[in-house]
Amino acid sequence: QVQLVQSGAEVKKPGASVKVSCKASGYTFSGDYIHWVRQAPGQGLEWMGWLNPKSGGTNYAQKFQGRVTMTRDTSINTAYMELSRLRSDDAAVYYCARGAVGFCGGGTCSQDFDYWGQGTLVTVSS
Amino acid sequence: DIQMTQSPSSLSASVGDRVTITCRASQSISNFLNWYQQKPGKAPKLLIYAASSLQGGVPSRFSGSGSGTDFTLTISSLQREDFASYYCQQSYIAPYTFGRGTKLEIK
Numbered sequence: 001q002v003q004l005v006q007s008g009a010e011v012k013k014p015g016a017s018v019k020v021s022c023k024a025s026g027y028t029f030s031g032d033y034i035h036w037v038r039q040a041p042g043q044g045l046e047w048m049g050w051l052n053p054k055s056g057g058t059n060y061a062q063k064f065q066g067r068v069t070m071t072r073d074t075s076i077n078t079a080y081m082e083l084s085r086l087r088s089d090d091a092a093v094y095y096c097a098r099g100a101v102g103f104c105g106g107g108t109c110s111q112d113f114d115y116w117g118q119g120t121l122v123t124v125s126s
Numbered sequence: 127d128i129q130m131t132q133s134p135s136s137l138s139a140s141v142g143d144r145v146t147i148t149c150r151a152s153q154s155i156s157n158f159l160n161w162y163q164q165k166p167g168k169a170p171k172l173l174i175y176a177a178s179s180l181q182g183g184v185p186s187r188f189s190g191s192g193s194g195t196d197f198t199l200t201i202s203s204l205q206r207e208d209f210a211s212y213y214c215q216q217s218y219i220a221p222y223t224f225g226r227g228t229k230l231e232i233k
Binding site: 049061111119 | 219
């Protein structure tokens with residue numbers, strides 16, 4: 001069965017970096033994008049970007065450009081999200097999700113987040 | 127970026143009620159619209175994709191409709207396990223924006 005298992009909770013100081021891992025199993029890792037979504041305490045869901053595990057290509061939300069880096073290690077079916085220059089408002093649960101291609105029309109194809117990791121709590125505190 | 131406006135932000139209902147949540151996109155997204163359910167402390171779960179297609183294993187009391195800019199999620203007869211938060215998301219183009227969510231509470 002498809003599983004995404006994330007690394008454990010992190011506590012970081014402002015200005016530091018955090019790197020969260022997402023290990024995939026039960027499907028062909030290179031076949032679907034991995035997306036990263038975060039959720040601040042009591043808030044909604046915020047899309048951060050996607051990683052193409054096959055090519056290593058990425059697409060980041062403009063808000064995170066310059067601070068986020070998404071990478072992968074195909075030998076161990078693992079995706080990574082690193083966020084640098086942490087601020088207090090980066091405190092959140094970070095999720096990885098598989099982006100399955102749903103349907104295509106008008107020159108574009110949907111990305112449906114059908115499996116999610118369990119989430120990684122990142123605390124930012126001095 | 128495409129903005130997703132979801133309403134209501136919260137809703138109180140009783141077991142057995144029929145409830146509807148709406149989502150409006152700031153531009154046409156055809157039927158590139160997903161709905162997710164999230165329970166406290168858990169990851170979101172895909173309920174509906176392509177505006178009206180039920181994800182495998184999701185009960186048939188959930189349904190979605192709409193196209194273009196206006197969409198709805200309907201739960202035909204609320205069950206206790208349906209009390210949760212619900213989010214719409216456009217899957218048309220990055221950034222794949224979410225609505226702000228609807229918290230469905232027991233009356």
